[in-house]
Structures are given as C-alpha cells and as structure tokens.
Amino acid sequence: MSDDILSYLPAMRAFARSLARNATDADDLVQETLLRALENIHRYTPGTNLRAWLFTIMRNRFYTNVARRARERTGVSDCVSDTLIEEPKQEWTLRIRELAEAMAELPVHYRETIMLVVVLEESYQTAAEILECDIGTVKSRVSRARQMLKQRLGDEI
Numbered sequence: 001m002s003d004d005i006l007s008y009l010p011a012m013r014a015f016a017r018s019l020a021r022n023a024t025d026a027d028d029l030v031q032e033t034l035l036r037a038l039e040n041i042h043r044y045t046p047g048t049n050l051r052a053w054l055f056t057i058m059r060n061r062f063y064t065n066v067a068r069r070a071r072e073r074t075g076v077s078d079c080v081s082d083t084l085i086e087e088p089k090q091e092w093t094l095r096i097r098e099l100a101e102a103m104a105e106l107p108v109h110y111r112e113t114i115m116l117v118v119v120l121e122e123s124y125q126t127a128a129e130i131l132e133c134d135i136g137t138v139k140s141r142v143s144r145a146r147q148m149l150k151q152r153l154g155d156e157i
Helices: 002-007 009-020 023-039 050-071 090-105 108-119 124-131 135-153
Strands: none
Touching (some): 009 023, 090 108, 090 135, 108 124, 124 135
C-alpha cells in the first residue's frame, strides 16, 4: 500500500498546488494529508480507490485550514501573538546602570547615607548610629542626595 501512496505523490502535489496556490503551503498540505491518511489507515477499505480517498482527505484538510485561518486571523489587534509574555528588560538594565553611575558620582557622605536608608532600607535612627551623626543630618543628606540624583537622571528615577 505504501508503494501505491508514493506513486500518487506527484498528482497529490499538483492538486495541492491548485488548491493552495503557494508551493510551500501545498507541500504542507501534502504532508498533512499523508499524516491523516496514516492516522486513519484503519478506515480505508482495501480494493477501493486509494487515490480518491487521499484526494478527499486533502480537500477536507484544505477547507479545514481555510476555515481555521478565517477564524484565527493573524495580525489582528486581539491576536495572542501581540501579547508580551515578559516585559522587555533592556530599558531597566540601562536605567539601573545610569543610576549606579550617578550614585558613584555623589560625594561619599551622600552616597553612603542614601545607600543605607534607601537601598538597604535602614531606619533613619539606625543610619544615624552607623554614620555617627544626628538623625536630622541623615534626613538632610538623603534629601540632598535624592535631589542630586533627580537632577542627574531626571524625574523618572
């Protein structure tokens, strides 16, 4: 039987090209037809017209694909392919690098204060103890450091 199917391949390709009007889609259609035929070989009645059975499968697959394409149009605004699975990270990577460079340019007493309070989330009291200064000084340094970063990076820090 497999020899019979192989002998019909040129005719199947020609029929598929007449349906699909595209060589790539036609080859896919022939492949789908052969796959369906192998999956459903138990439904074929030996002694009947194998060529007609294969062409019927091909024609049905073609119209099924046409209907599917009409239902699931690619490029439509609500298409799943437009949905981002993960947000792009490039911009945030650049922004973090800019922030690190701006932090490195701060005077050391502002840099260490903002690192303790903002980055490491230490309380003002704990930061004052670590830096051995008044709590008001810590608050002032954090405020000034934020202003310096804001000037360097803009409002979007």
